[in-house]
Amino acid sequence: MSPTAQLILLVIGFSIFGLAFAAYLARWVLKHSMGSEAMQRISNAIKEGAEAFLRRQNRTILTLAVMFAAVLFIGYGFVRSHREFDPVGSSMQLAVWITLSFVLGALCSVFAGYVGMWVSIRSNIRTATAALSSVNVALRIALRGGAVSGLLVVAMSLLGVSGLYALVSAVGGVEPTKIPLLIVGYGFGASFVALFAQLGGGIYTKAADVGADLVGKVEAGIPEDDPRNPAVIADLVGDNVGDCAGRGADLFESTAAENIGAMILGASLAAAADKAGMGFSAGIVGVMMFPLVARAFGIVASIVGIVMVKMDKEEKMDPMQALNRGYYYAVVLAMLAFGGTSYWLLNSPSAPNAWWHFFLCGIIGVLTSVAFVYITQYYTEYRYSPVQHIAEASKTGPATNIIAGIGVGLECVWMPALVMGAALLSSYYLGKTSGLPHAGLFGTAVATMGMLATAAYILAMDTFGPITDNAGGIVEMSEQPEAIRKKTDRLDAVGNTTKALTKGYAVGSAALAAFLLFQAYMDEVAQYAGQEMHAVNLANPVVFVGGLLGAALVFLFSAMAIRAVGKAAQSIIEEVRRQYAKLPRLHDIIQFPADFKPDYGSCVDIVTRAALRKMVAPGLLVVLTPIGVGLIFKVFITAQDKLIAAEAVAALLMVGTITGILTALFLNNGGGAWDNAKKFIETGAHGGKYLTTADGKKMKNPTHAAAVVGDTVGDPFKDTAGPSLHVLIKLLSTITLVLAPLFI
């Protein structure tokens, strides 16, 4: 067997191991008890709502994907004529490979998302039941349930890329270094699905949440997850389809796209090194396979981390500490493996320092993700001044609360921008000084790989959030005793933290990855055009306008996402108000009759329809804008400037990425800060939730009411538009990668 085949088999083997371990974890979770009938009734309602939505959503997404696949196939097979530099011999072959990998990427992404959610909506009830006896068991069920998602996503994405690579190799006739160009469609298919999944799920979850909160908490004055709120089941369903399925699709495509992008860059680097007579000992293909091998070891490291998570015997420790311990294991192991892989595959005898330079780049990637996580904490936790400042501003009403929150959101971008800048420049510098020619950009790529090494663990922590959130909801709605609620509340609080942190991680990875992907794009354009793409020259008006349109796209897309939530939430509010209209009130507070039975189904139905309808337009906007710009700007192509359209698209991508990252940070952290400002007040700050009037009556604290306004505004920011922007950034990169040949 050739060394290449061995590497491929190794990667495929590890991916299958990851999948098998996911199956093992799923079985482990499922064998736990499902608790009382009351709890099951609620859990089943959530399950049904979530599965019904996901089925309908997947049907819509796959229909769109099939249409797009047809366009791709026709575009490449019939419209675009064959070029000398194409990696395969005919247009038809190119069309087949690109379309096939697109379809495969889409299918795998849908599959990973569906199975992951299948497990997590079965983990919530088991977590709730376990919480009746032990926080430790509940914690482990929630994490392992989340880990099924995490492992599935990372392993499937790796398996898809390596499997496709093996398939193209087996069919033969393609230079190994050009294979990545044929399978970029896999990443794009995954992004395509991710965008719609995140958008649809995000609109669903926040429309339900905003609607439920505004009428439930604000108008009716009942607690969160109260069974008397007709929108509460929709809200709990939303946690699954938005946070869990959406983020899974997001990271599926991240790992897929970045693997392929890094392979393209690795192949160029190794080819350039060979030409300079400084070839790697593992050969060109070895360097190209480096990202896949490093990721494969990362899966194992994440598994070890997940298995290590448990609490102390007395269950006194902060559950977050237990999760962190697992994370540290995963990181340390992943970095050791990363170092080993660097030494193995990135060793060039004539540049003896190269491997450890790249290893350091990987460490920079990890440190960047840690920095993003800390910055996110600073801006969104109420221990620190930004959130406290928002809470303080709530004293003078909702307007000053909103002004303060927007201030915090806009402010928070500067530190991540500096960190990203430092990470990019230092890894670039390390690559440049590695002793190999043109290795600077590969250095930035390796930093991205380092950052994503523990993606499976991070994703497990992320899915932990909705599972514990749901478990808390089930406990609350089935009216369990206070002591049990306290336990699930402990887990839920940790879940909120992990959700916020992983969002920080997702932006950071999007930022680094985007830079990797547009280097891959330029490389690809150069290969197809047979001419170096020297620059993306913003000083050229055509390119500048491309950049301007990229930034405008980010704004317009965010607007559409946010407005979709606003409109759907309004429908929910009107529906709940309709159901509440006839209830008696005292001092503006609804007095619920004992036999009040809300109609959950109508709310689930409203958000399902709204989410499916409203995800299409923004999704298509993102897909079509770069294509449109690329094709229209072809009119500016001249003999001296063959690449001008491709360059304008690159600017769209880069400026869109910069604006997208900052806007995502603004939306995510602004939203998170508002959320926690409200929670801070609920701990009793500034008077807490209720005040007592002079005559001893309980009245709503206007400061808290103001904070709830901010929290509500933040919902579509942090859970719809923000996370969808991460996907937008990556989709822009992958779509341009796939369509680059059309722009030349």
Added chain:
Amino acid sequence: MSPTAQLILLVIGFSIFGLAFAAYLARWVLKHSMGSEAMQRISNAIKEGAEAFLRRQNRTILTLAVMFAAVLFIGYGFVRSHREFDPVGSSMQLAVWITLSFVLGALCSVFAGYVGMWVSIRSNIRTATAALSSVNVALRIALRGGAVSGLLVVAMSLLGVSGLYALVSAVGGVEPTKIPLLIVGYGFGASFVALFAQLGGGIYTKAADVGADLVGKVEAGIPEDDPRNPAVIADLVGDNVGDCAGRGADLFESTAAENIGAMILGASLAAAADKAGMGFSAGIVGVMMFPLVARAFGIVASIVGIVMVKMDKEEKMDPMQALNRGYYYAVVLAMLAFGGTSYWLLNSPSAPNAWWHFFLCGIIGVLTSVAFVYITQYYTEYRYSPVQHIAEASKTGPATNIIAGIGVGLECVWMPALVMGAALLSSYYLGKTSGLPHAGLFGTAVATMGMLATAAYILAMDTFGPITDNAGGIVEMSEQPEAIRKKTDRLDAVGNTTKALTKGYAVGSAALAAFLLFQAYMDEVAQYAGQEMHAVNLANPVVFVGGLLGAALVFLFSAMAIRAVGKAAQSIIEEVRRQYAKLPRLHDIIQFPADFKPDYGSCVDIVTRAALRKMVAPGLLVVLTPIGVGLIFKVFITAQDKLIAAEAVAALLMVGTITGILTALFLNNGGGAWDNAKKFIETGAHGGKYLTTADGKKMKNPTHAAAVVGDTVGDPFKDTAGPSLHVLIKLLSTITLVLAPLFI
């Protein structure tokens, strides 16, 4: 006399004529009656507050400017060593010219702003008095009072540039085409003052406005401009120092910076044409003088437009129509003059089509400004669906109102982005096909000049806003009869429209102008480095990080501006609540005793101190960031890449500009839309301001209250952060122009 001297004299002559006419208008305004003593008392309070603030603000700004001038002088005179390509023979000469023009620019800007405001705070009382008898006279007083500002600003800026040019010529020893490089400091000095003036004024006006509205309208339920509101005088003062003085400084620097930038580009174009043997009949200097001459004729066109404004005999027409009529006169005349000037100065015998190509570019500029105005109207007036949608969303409370408003703000950027893109590309294309070599970029520059041709008229309309706003306030506070209020309300409504439109114009001009200025920057870098600056290559990580920091700067700056308003407004609210604390209440509505005397002074004092303190940090941030990036990134300079630091600064500038324009549009239009959604409800939509309860009592309409929250949030958006961003964009351009030699 040489032809150059003749051109310079022409420009200086027209500038002086503009100043003389401004003096005539001021005398015309001042000779009108000042009305009753009650009205004068209020007007005097506004006058005192405004003058006191402006004096203190100018002192602070000039102190900062002197410090910065010292740094410039030392940097150029002692730190930076003389280079072969410097336009003058020694470092000291360079330092003297740059510092001198900086100081002069700063002083002229301060002077123009001060005198303009001096006149407008004297126009408000006269407008109010005139409204007692005739809307026509009131309209003319307000417009002519505003025109003093407009003419002063444009004429002073032109006089400064042409005077400095004449001075450098007279001293001698400098190649004419290099003179603009020495006097770029004038534009930078103006920007420096503009930034602080706009920021300080913006913080002042909105802190007072937000504070006054929140306690006055929302809590106490009294109308706007009610004399019982302790913050009302501060609010009226704010209209002057923010809208009027701030915008004046903004456009002063626009015209100054763009004149110089266009001169630099003109000189390059003409030199290139000469080299290719296609020289212009008016010579290199003629082309270089083109922007100044075109602007000089624009002053005359604006004067004619201003003089033409009057209403019909019955005073039935919409005052807006009267203003538009004047505007059309000004535009048509300016375009005729523009065409003539193009034919005169941009004629090249070997490229006979060139002049009309450039003339068309000018027309594109005008059309762009018109398109911006219409788009602004669509997104901010309640005749159209965006504002109606916000009003509709207010029915479900403040949270959905805010979500809807942010949605509209984010959405509105796409059309201006397309228009800008189309304007840049079409004028670039016209320049490219003019028959002259490398004329594409000069085409975009000419489009900018076309857009700014009627700047004086636009500025007059803009200052018309605060004058009529104040006149309305004076009428309201001196408790004039309903019929008089109706008259001033008519004018005030028009003033609100003109303010919104001119803001659209200001963003549009900032966008086009920025592109002009960074071409000038690249040209300048090339001249100093003695090596073409080929590209601003975003694909280079160093340059990319520059761009990223530019975008982050925009976000951070906006955050600081918005938070400054939020904090200062909170102090105002607390102060007013303190004054209201002991008043009796009925049904949550304050019952004011007849003898209630609010303390206006304390509120004026609070905002004055807050504005002065809080304008310094964001201002310095903008000034220091590009300098810091340029100097730090010098470590990446290598023999192959001499210009990398200059390139990174260019990316900072360009990506910062793109992000800045879109963010400014978001803030301006979002804020404007919220404002008008509230006004729409006040016309009676969705129940109007008050509802009647079942038992016939008047109660606050919660829909209106929700809309007031949005209006309040929008205040710092549209009048502090948004307009300050226009200045930020231009300051980035001018600062890099002045400091370019340091980055090489």
